[in-house]
Amino acid sequence: MARKSLIARENKRQRMVERYADLRAKLKEEGRWEELDKLPRNSNAIRLHNRCRLTGRPKGYMRKFGLCRVKFRELALHGKIPGITKASW
Template sequence: MAKTSVKARQKKRERMAAQYAEKRAALKAAGDYAALDKLPKNASPVRLKNRCQLTGRPKGYMRYFGISRVIFRDMALNGQIPGVKKASW
């Protein structure tokens, strides 16, 4: 499980990227790179990292579900994810 501060930092970056998205797009379209440099660093979507929504784990992230493979396996085996079951043949 990731530290609370790391998860909070990620949430802050997500909020800032969403907040400045329209402004960044307008400045990029206008070609005003000097103004783009003056925006906060955390407003850039490149700084976002895919993390598990429940634990904050950065590795083994499953984009479709938004959680890590470890949590996905636990939830699937407990029947908490609809339509997912363990394969057997």
């Protein structure tokens, strides 16, 4: 489980990206780079990091499911993810 502060920081960045998205796009389109530089750094979408929705784990993230590999395997083995079965041959 990731530290609560890291999860909260990532959520704060996500909200900031959403708030400034339109303004950033407008400034980029007009080429007003000085004003774009004055916006908060965390308002840039490139600073976001994908994290597991259940644990907040940053590594081993599976984008399609929004989970880390550990939780994905655990839920798949219990049949909690529709359409996913463990391979056996």
